[in-house]
Amino acid sequence: MAASDNNNDVVTDFFPYYRLYKDGRVERFYELAGIHEVPPSLEDPATGVSSKDVSISSHVSARLYLPKNTAPNQKLSVLVYYHGGGLVLGSAFFKTEHCYLNYLVSESNCIAISVNYRLAPEHDIPTIYQDCWDALQWVASHSVSDTIIKDPWIENHGDFNRVFVGGDSAGGNIVYNMVMRAGREKLIGDVKLLGAILAFPYLMIPSIENFDKGLSYKLWNIICPLSERGNDSPMVNPVSKKCPSLSTLGCSRLFVCTGEKDELVPGEVATKFAEAVKKSGWKGEIESILFEGEGHCFQCENPQAEKSKDLIKRMASFIQRK
Numbered sequence: 001m002a003a004s005d006n007n008n009d010v011v012t013d014f015f016p017y018y019r020l021y022k023d024g025r026v027e028r029f030y031e032l033a034g035i036h037e038v039p040p041s042l043e044d045p046a047t048g049v050s051s052k053d054v055s056i057s058s059h060v061s062a063r064l065y066l067p068k069n070t071a072p073n074q075k076l077s078v079l080v081y082y083h084g085g086g087l088v089l090g091s092a093f094f095k096t097e098h099c100y101l102n103y104l105v106s107e108s109n110c111i112a113i114s115v116n117y118r119l120a121p122e123h124d125i126p127t128i129y130q131d132c133w134d135a136l137q138w139v140a141s142h143s144v145s146d147t148i149i150k151d152p153w154i155e156n157h158g159d160f161n162r163v164f165v166g167g168d169s170a171g172g173n174i175v176y177n178m179v180m181r182a183g184r185e186k187l188i189g190d191v192k193l194l195g196a197i198l199a200f201p202y203l204m205i206p207s208i209e210n211f212d213k214g215l216s217y218k219l220w221n222i223i224c225p226l227s228e229r230g231n232d233s234p235m236v237n238p239v240s241k242k243c244p245s246l247s248t249l250g251c252s253r254l255f256v257c258t259g260e261k262d263e264l265v266p267g268e269v270a271t272k273f274a275e276a277v278k279k280s281g282w283k284g285e286i287e288s289i290l291f292e293g294e295g296h297c298f299q300c301e302n303p304q305a306e307k308s309k310d311l312i313k314r315m316a317s318f319i320q321r322k
Helices: 003-007 095-108 125-143 152-157 170-182 215-223 268-280 306-320
Strands: 010-014 018-021 026-028 050-055 061-066 076-082 111-116 158-168 193-199 251-259 285-291
Touching (some): 050 095, 061 095, 076 095, 076 170, 095 306, 111 125, 111 152, 251 306, 285 306
Parallel strands (some): 193 251
Antiparallel strands (some): 010 018, 018 026, 050 061, 061 111
């Protein structure tokens, strides 16, 4: 058999999400699902929000969003957002993410930085987390005078006393890990995270029935480091005995939401996580919501549906609250 034929051997087949080949190639099936990237816009027709793309490092980029009618030097809350996709799929530039962020930014009247991080299985989970931490540090660096290259939107409009992190699904997992890290490491300029939004977070809590029989559990055990397999990794299990105390969460407020009919993240995750946070002695405020009759990340798929509007308004209220 020719070497080229060997390279086409499949190492991992996780169709319809991705397929990993022996030569390291990863095939993702975006076209089959009708998923595609869209460019930023000077003014979104539906919301008036402006967007543009920036490079943060050689590996990390982002799409920035600015609300309509932002006055010169007007200060706005800052939202660093991480997209979903099971840590193996997704992009900050996909149409679904772009449309959703336009509505969220418009409703919240905040400046948002939607991070485009590297993905598994080409890259390991710690690398993904580091990409996302580097993006957060890049945003925080705009708060100090000696940063060499600053983005004018963030520099002119970012209120660094009101910095939030947020994400859906795998993005919610990233948010959890970023907030835990912010509890033990300083951000540039000693910026503090005011709040965190964990929407349908990719977390696994063993006390939830059948948690180890779902797609999320199977995927985690394929893409995670060997030492983190099973149900006890602090990367994905916030109640693991290996996990630092949740009392060290590095923010002042938490917003957690799940869907009753979510097949990827059980609805009980929000409740169980909130209970564990409160039990830890964390001193902040936590808001936990279960949306009846709704599935995974429903507000991203159709931001204009009534329940989507309700959730986006709740998130916006969380961001805007003084």
